[in-house]
Amino acid sequence: MWKTVRQAARATVQLATAAVLAFGSIIFITVLLIAAVGTLAVVGAGLLPETVLLIRRMAGAKRRMVAAWTGREIPEAYLTIEGPLRERLRTAVRDPGTFTDLRWMVLHYGYGFLVLPALPLWPLGLVVDGVWQGLLGREAVVLPLISRLADLDASWSTALLKPSPKARLAERVEELTETRAGAIAAHGAELRRIERDLHDGTQARLVSLSMRIGLAKRAYDRDPDAARKLLDDAQDQAEAALTELRHVVRGIHPPILTDRGLAGAVRALAASSGLDVTVGVEGLQDGDESGARAPAAVEAAAYFVVAESLTNAAKHSGAERASVQLLGLPAGLRVVVRDEGRGGAGGTSQAFSSGGEAGGSGLLGMQRRVAALDGTLTLTSPAGGPTVIEVELPCVW
The missing domain is CATH 1.20.5 (Single alpha-helices involved in coiled-coils or other helix-helix interfaces)
Incomplete structure (x- = not known):
């Protein structure tokens, strides 16, 4: 019984928050209408992009609420609104994510009026369920219904806020352009x-x-x-x-990659780095052992990342030891370089995917090489160390 009550109380908070967010939609819809009229009248045209950004924040808040309830993230796909006013207006209007958010907001606005009046009834439901269960020996009815309403709110919000194929395509085109x-x-x-x-x-x-x-x-x-x-x-x-x-x-293109493969080339880098470097290899061609060989472009990018990382570690980190891990994954190659130096390289923790930038020319060069292959680079370097650079490069073996 008490487990059901706690679940119902949590569901009530979820539904109440959803209703409050729905009432907030009134303000944003009003602002949006004003912005639309202002845009048509060429007066206050700058309101439209800012309003779209506010709606994105509301939709983002709802995504986080649903993720907290269900434990599953709702992805989002938006075009970046930046640049001169005309470009921002064009992006805000043409972004498929804008219409996805508007559809959700209008329906969510109406849904809130249906849910909110029912919320105060749940204490009465607690009494009814207590009598129903205590005196009649029957299972609770009202409280599980409240939880089901919260599940329903999460399911339809997921369906409405999930990016459309067109939005994902637009985001992918922007990402590939960058x-x-x-x-x-x-x-x-x-x-x-x-x-x-x-x-x-x-x-x-x-x-x-x-x-x-x-x-x-x-x-x-x-x-x-x-x-x-x-x-x-x-x-x-x-x-x-x-x-x-x-x-x-x-x-x-280092000839040693052709002669020895990535594992052998990295071991040669480690031997000449001036540091005590351990190299671990798994799932890659390594000497006489069996394993896959990554495409030449992927091997060259991985080699460059290791070379630049070890050079930076030897010159700037004050480290005496480092390690390199090469791991062949089903969908790509992972490279992890760690040094035991003083840290502080590029910030406490930064993730660089395609389009991001890292501080310093060495990190920026690595990021660009990785991004050109649709990979990701993550740098973690707290003050005091260690510094860890992790790269994932997609490829077909």
């Missing part, structure tokens, strides 16, 4: 880096090499010793140029 912009920016930055490395390093060494060979040819007949010295210098310049070319090539 990801494409980030990928283009990352690609442009990579091209500029390669051009700079070739111009400032390799090209300068090749020019010097050409000059030394020319001088050696002139000095060959009259001063063979000087010519031999110039040729020795030219050989040194050629070897240095080859070294720098290898460095540039590694920045494009």
Whole structure:
């Protein structure tokens, strides 16, 4: 009996909150009508985007209420309202999520008038159920009904607030647009880096090499010793140029990935990092062991994340130890890099999905590479450490 009462009391709070939220819809519907009229009259047009944002907050509050009752989250899909007024107006009107929220708000407004008058009757229901159960030996009727009403409120709210396929598609298009912009920016930055490395390093060494060979040819007949010295210098310049070319090539796609695979390449990074690094591999091709091999683009992104993370750890964290975990998942690849340094990298905890930005060029570069493959990057780095970078890259094995 008391369990039923507690459940009914919780359901009553749920329904009362829903009714209060429904009454709040009156204000927002009124504001929306004023904004619509103002927009048509080109007076107060700025009210419409702000009103839509307020409605989103109300719908978000309802989603959280339903999640608290049912234990299941209701996803949301909205276009970002930002930019000049005309662009904000266009986004607010064209966003399919706007019409989903409006439909829910209008129906929720009417539903509230049906639910609220019944709420004060539940104490009477408690008495009736007590008599019904205590004297007649029958099961309670009214209190379970209140819980069923709360379930009904949650179910129809879920159905109304769930994003439509059109809304999900619009959100996905916006997400891919941002990801494409980030990928283009990352690609442009990579091209500029390669051009700079070739111009400032390799090209300068090749020019010097050409000059030394020319001088050696002139000095060959009259001063063979000087010519031999110039040729020795030219050989040194050629070897240095080859070294720098290898460095540039590694920045494009490390050959070690082709030769050893991701696991072997990461172990080579760990050995040369200057830290005490442990590497764990599961579900990937590792030496003579069986396992899957990720696509080349995924391996390159994972390799870059590990290389950049270990470099940052060695240079800035003060750590002596680190660990790298490579895990092949059914739908992708997970990479976790942890160092035992001082922490404080990019904030206490930040999650970067496609479109987000991280503090610092190293983190931003990693985020862009990961986002270009529709992956996610999560950074956790509280003051005092540890710093953990976790990346998930979707792929087909």
